[in-house]
Amino acid sequence: MFDLVPAEGVEAETKSDGKSRGETELMWSSVDLVKAGWIEKDGTGLWSITDSGRCALEEHESATELVAEARHLYQEWDALRNEDKDEQLRTIIVATSKEEEAVRSAAQLFVDRGLKNGESAFAPGREVWSRGPVDELRAVFVDKPDFGSGDFVNKLKGQMALVSDDARLLMAELVCWQLLPMGSKTIGERKKTERVQTLLGYMDHPVQIPVEVSKAFKSGSFNPGTAMNQNLYDALVLIISLLNDWCNKSSEEKGTLLENAWAWRGLVQGLPGKSFQPNGIHWSTSFTRSR
Structure with a gap:
């Protein structure tokens, strides 16, 4: 991906793990996109856009708006996950290690x-x-x-x-x-x-x-x-x-x-x-x- 669109400026800075800042930020941002249902990862490094992801690109005019909506959908997913955890704690003893x-x-x-x-x-x-x-x-x-x-x-x-x-x-x-x-x-x-x-x-x-x-x-x-x-x-x-x-x-x-x-x-x-x-x-x- 970065071969096609090279990182520039601050994004091109190399971190202690050998990856560029832009690569690291992209990986973290991709979590929001996955939980929003917009992209899928197959576990081998291959990412693919979903039908919902294509619709999101059409609905949101700017990248800022797209990222904000992805973050909002992630937060909704996280809230549901925490509700599930709370329900589990009422019915089972959860493993701690x-x-x-x-x-x-x-x-x-x-x-x-x-x-x-x-x-x-x-x-x-x-x-x-x-x-x-x-x-x-x-x-x-x-x-x-x-x-x-x-x-x-x-x-x-x-x-x-x-x-x-x-x-x-x-x-x-x-x-x-x-x-x-x-x-x-x-x-x-x-x-x-x-x-x-x-x-x-x-x-x-x-x-x-x-x-x-x-x-x-x-x-x-x-x-x-x-x-x-x-x-x-x-x-x-x-x-x-x-x-x-x-x-x-x-x-x-x-x-x-x-x-x-x-x-x-x-x-x-x-x-x-x-x-x-x-x-x-x-x-x-x-x-x-x-x-």
């Missing part, structure tokens, strides 16, 4: 596949977040706790030997769901992965941990406190109780709970069983944040 966003993206698998469709978060199309597998886990895990000596995950091997492969997969995914938001200072990526892979290894036909989950395992988003991290049995009982309650709800009830984080928190806080207070934050908030 890349680490939290990675957790949210991974947790969305459990929401979309598991809670919404009753399918496996790891193996889409396989119905495991449903009444049958949940009842199996309640029978061998919730109703028959193993308080003997030994590692929690290793003890699960014996309990999972009595259930179907779908129930084993569900248990691995529920453990993963519990681990997902935990910060790396509480439990690191290697141990998270090792725990879930061990449970998947109890299956007759193991599946793989999704890439999104592996990425989220690198950081986490909060410190659950020692109570939840050490009392794994109680934590899993709560999660299985949650899913048991979930299976009894209508589609309308499920939709309401998934659309409103505060309603979801109310559901979790109302579950029977041990209450966790991770560093002053109720256990249910960990699920709300992961959503």
Whole structure:
């Protein structure tokens, strides 16, 4: 573009990044034009004018008038964006960092596949977040706790030997769901992965941990406190109780709970069983944040 219309005067001055002042100002001005719907960028450096852009050139006689209108349309777009943000803040807890966003993206698998469709978060199309597998886990895990000596995950091997492969997969995914938001200072990526892979290894036909989950395992988003991290049995009982309650709800009830984080928190806080207070934050908030 500047080969055809060379920058002159102040616009030709070179900035510290090697670009001319005119080139930099053009790039910033183009944002207004894009949000006004007058030009499109394909991501490779190619810009193209839209039909609305051609109409704008005909409607506005001067460049000053054209730029002013583009700025006005940008401000309208920005106001709508801020309204959307305000609405989001009333219904969900917004991620504040890349680490939290990675957790949210991974947790969305459990929401979309598991809670919404009753399918496996790891193996889409396989119905495991449903009444049958949940009842199996309640029978061998919730109703028959193993308080003997030994590692929690290793003890699960014996309990999972009595259930179907779908129930084993569900248990691995529920453990993963519990681990997902935990910060790396509480439990690191290697141990998270090792725990879930061990449970998947109890299956007759193991599946793989999704890439999104592996990425989220690198950081986490909060410190659950020692109570939840050490009392794994109680934590899993709560999660299985949650899913048991979930299976009894209508589609309308499920939709309401998934659309409103505060309603979801109310559901979790109302579950029977041990209450966790991770560093002053109720256990249910960990699920709300992961959503």
